[in-house]
Amino acid sequence: MNSPLTPPDAPTGSSWEELVTVALLGTERRTPSGTAPGREAPGALLDAAAVQTVRRRAGLRPGRAAARPEPAAADARPALPRPAARRLAMLLADRPGTGSGGRRGTAPDLMELLPQWLALANQRGFAAPPELLPALLDAARGRTDLRPAALAFAGPRALWLARLNPDWRFALRATPGGGATLPGAEEPERARQLWQEGLFAERVALLAAIRAHDPAAARELLATTWATERAEDRLMFLDSLRTGLCAADEPFLEQALADRSRNVRATAAELLSALPGSALAGRMADRAGSCVSVDHTGGTPTIAVEAPHACDAGMERDGMVAKAPAGRGERSWWLGQLVEAAPLSTWSRRLGGRTPEEIVALPVTDDWQGELHAAWCRAAVRQRDPSWSRALLGSPSVPEAGGPGAVSLAERAKLLGTLGSAERAEWVAGFIAVHGLSEAFQLLGVCAVPWAGALGRAVVDALNIARDAGSYPWSFSGVMGLAERCLDPSEAGRLDALTAIPDEPENASPGAGGYWAESFQRLVGTLRLRAAMQLELGGAPMGVVGSGS
Template sequence: MVTAALLGTDRRALPAALHAPGKEAPVALLDEAAVQTVRRRAGLRPAPAAAPPEPAAKDPRPPLPPAARRRLATLLTDQPGTGSGGRRGATPDLMELLPQWLALANARGYGAPPELLPALLNAARGRTDLRPQALTFAGPRALWLARLNPDWKFALRATPGSGMALPAANDAPQVQRLWEEGLFAERVALLTALRAHDPHAARDLLATTWPTERAEDRLMFLDSLRTGLSAQDEPFLEQALTDRSRNVRATAAELLSALPTSALAGRMASRAASCVAVDHVSSTPTLMVEAPHECDMAMERDGVVPKPPAGRGERSWWLGQLVEAAPLATWPARLGNRTPAQIVALPVADDWRDELHAAWCRAAVRQRDATWSRALLGTPAAPEAAGPGAVSLAERAKLLAALPTAERADWVAAFIASHGLSEAFQLLGVCAVPWSEPLGRAVVDALNIARDAGSYPWSFSGVMGLAERCLDPAEAVRLEALTAIPDEPEDASPGAGSYWSEAFQRLVTTLRLRAAIREELPPL
C-alpha cells in the first residue's frame, strides 16, 4: 500500500483483494488506508496516564472591573500601524498605553484575568520594557505557565530564583541550607531577599562562604549590598578591597565611596584635596589643578583604575576618579569656605575646568547631592545649553534626578521656555509622570510655536510621543483648539498644517483614553 501510494496507482497496481466493483484504484487505496488506521489505533494498549501538573498558585488580588478587563484585551490585541513616510495619522498607538495601564493596575492592586495571561506574556516576550510591570501584574500564574511553555521562559529568568519559594528570613537552618546547597540563582534570590529584610544577617551570611566563592559570583553577591548600605558594611567592604578580582575591588570601592564617613572616602578626599587649591595671588581667585603624577598601589587598592581608555590622558583620568569618589563636603572648607555655587563659578587655570566640573557632576549624581546639582546645573535660561558645570545635556539630565520632583519640573519648564524643545528631550525623560501643570503648559506652548512656524512635526516626534504618555489628561481640553488645520504661511513646508492637525488629534485622543483608563481602574 505504501509503495502504491508513493509511486501512484497507475504505476503500481493494487492487489486484487482491494479492488471493489465500480471503485477506482485511488479511492480503493484511500479506503484501505483508513481501515488500517482504525485497526492500528484499536490495537494500542493503554499506558499509564502522565501526572497532571500541579495547580497554579492562587492569586489573592481582586479581579479587574469589567470595563478595565475589556480595555486590557483591546490594548493587548492592538497592532501598531505600519504607515509610510513618517505619517502616523490621528489614531493613538494603543500598545504605548499598555505600560501605563499596567503600572496603574499594579499600583491599585488588581490581579490579572487568567484568560488574558497568554496574550500578556506574548506582549512581554516581544518587549523587554514591559516585562517588570507585566510579570508583576500577571502574578504567580505567569510562572506556572512559563514552566509549561518554552516561549515564556523569560518569566523564569526575570524572577529571582526562577520563582521558587524561598525560606522565611527568620528560619535560620533553612536559610543556611539553601545558601550552602542551592543553585546560584536561588542563592542570589535568597541574599537579595534577606538583605531587604535584615541587611546585617545577609552580610554575615555572605561572609561565611566569601573566600570560597568564584570571582564572578562574588561580584554578583557584592552588588546585593547596595540595598540597605550602611556604615556597618564598611569592615566587610574594606576587606573586599584586597580581593583577587579587579572588578570585585572596583565595586567594593564604589560602595565605600557612597559612605561619606568611610575611611576610603576620607582617603579619596585627602588625595583629591591635594590636587585642587585656590590661587589668591592673581587678581581674581582661580582654581589651580595639579593632577596626580602616578597611580600608586594604595590608589589602585581604593578602586582607581590605572590604565585610561584610548584617547584619554593618564593624569586627567586619575584626577577624575579621585574627585568623583571624594565626598562633596570636602570642597567648601578646602576652597575658602565658599558655597558650591561660588566654587563652580570660579575660573579654572590651564584648561582643567571641563575635567574638574565633569568629575563634580559624577560625584553629585553618585551622592545625590541636591545643592551641588543646582550649582552645576546653573540657571535654565543660561545661554550655554550645557550649563556652567555639566558638559552635556545627558549630564544635566542626571543632575536633575537629584532635585525634588516639583523643582525638577519647574527647571525643565524654564529651560524649554528659553531654549525650545530641540534640546529638551533628555531632560523631559527624568521628570515625574504626569507632568506638572507648568511643565505641561511649557511643552504645549513650545509645540504650538513650532506649529505656527510651519515646520513639519516629525522633528518633534520624540517630544510628541513623550507628551502622549506624560501630559496630564486634563490638558486635552486646552489642546482641542490645536486640532484644527491652521492657515499655512507662505514659507511653510507643504502640507505641514494637516500633519500638525493629525498629531494634535492623536495627542488629544490619547489623553482622553488615559483619562478613561483612570476611571476604569478605581482605587480599591
C-alpha cells in the first residue's frame, strides 16, 4: 500500500542504489522497477527519488552528541583600546577597489596599513578582540606576508579556532609545534623524544627554539641523529646554525664538509667562511692570497691577479664548485669563490697594510677588477663588514653612484644592509639628491621605517621636482606607495601645499597635474591616518596630525 507521501503511479520497489544507477544511465536506456519506458519515465524517476529521500531521512538514527571542545587558553595581555579596535575593524573590512584605468583616487589604501598597525599593536602588547579574530584569520589566510604579525596578535585563541576550521589550519602549520608548547631547556627528555619522534616541522621548530637560547644544546641534539637524516633534512637543520653561529660550531661544520650531499657541503663551507678564525677561512685566505698581490714595478701600485688554474679536491671539499655556469670562464669562477670565502682582514695584511678604501681604489690589471670587486662585495655581505661595505659603495654622488664594486642595485642594497640604519638612510638620501628616484626604489626598501628626516625630505623633494616638471606620474607610483607606508607622519603638514592641481608645463603628460594632486592628497591622508593609529594604540603623537583621520 502506498503511503500518503507516495504518488499513485510512483514506483515503490526501487532501491536508492537502483535509482542512482538509472539517473546515471538515463531513462532512455533504463527505467525504475515498475515503470514503463516513455515520456513519463523521467518524471516517475524523480517521484521515486523524492519518496526514497524521505524514507532515508526518516530512517536515520540521531548521532551521539560530540564532546564539547575545551575552552581556548586565556590571553593575559591587556585588551585593545576601543578606538584602536574600531580602527582594526575598518582595516579588516577594506577590500582593494578595482578602480577605472588603474586610478587609485585620494582614499588611503587601508589594507596596506594593516601590517604596520599589527606591528604597532604587537609592540604595545595588546590582545586581539575575540569578535575580530575570524576576519583577522581570513585576512592572514589570503596574505602570507601578514601571517607572522597577525598570529602573534591573535594569540592562543587563533590556534583554538584553527583546530575547528580547516580554512585556518595555516595557523597551526605556521606555529612551532603546531600550537603545542615546545619543551624548554629544563625538559631535556621531552625535547629528545620530540626530536626523535616528532614530525619534520615540529623538529625544525624545536631546533630553532633551542638554538635561540642554547646554541650548544641545539648543536648537540642535531649531532645525535645527523648520520641518519635525509639530505634535504640535513640541509634545513644545518641552516638553523646561522642563529648564534660561533667558533664552537666549527668542529661540527668541518665534519659536514665531508657530507655526501653537495648542498650540505656548500652550506657548511659558507657558514665556516663567515667565521674569520676558522680553519677553512684560513685555507681560503691562503689560496686567495696567492692569487692577488700588489705589483710595484710600474709607476703606480697595481693589483695583479693570477686566477687559479685548477680546482683540486681540497678546494671542492671546502665548498668550491668546480664546474662554472654556462658562459662563465672557469678561472674567473674559481677566483670569485676563493675571494668571497676569504676573511676580508686578509687583504690589509696581504696588500701592504692598506685600508679597504685604499685597496678598492687601486687599479687592477688585465680586466680583473669587475670580478675581484664583485667577490669582495659578496664577502662584505656574508661577513657583515661595514668598513668594506662603505669602501665598495663609495660616495652616493659619484657617477652612477655604484662605487668601485657595486655593479647592480641589488648588490648596493645588500651592502647597505650591513650598515646601521642612520648611515643607510643618509647614503640613500644622498643618492636620491643626486640621481633622483628612478633607481632608488630598491634602495629605499632596505631603509628603516619610518624613514629618517633627511631621507624623507629627499624623497618628497624629488617627487616635487618630478611634479613640477610635468613628469609621467605613474612612473612614481611605486615610490608613492612606499612613501605612504614609510614617511614620518610629521611630513603631512609640509605636503599640504602639494595637494593642489599644479599648472602643467607645455610638454607635460596629459592630465598629469590631476594625477599628481590625487597622489599627494592620498599621501597626506595616509600619513594623518597613520598618526591617528599611533595615538589610538597609546603611543605619542608622531608629528602634526592635523584634522581628519
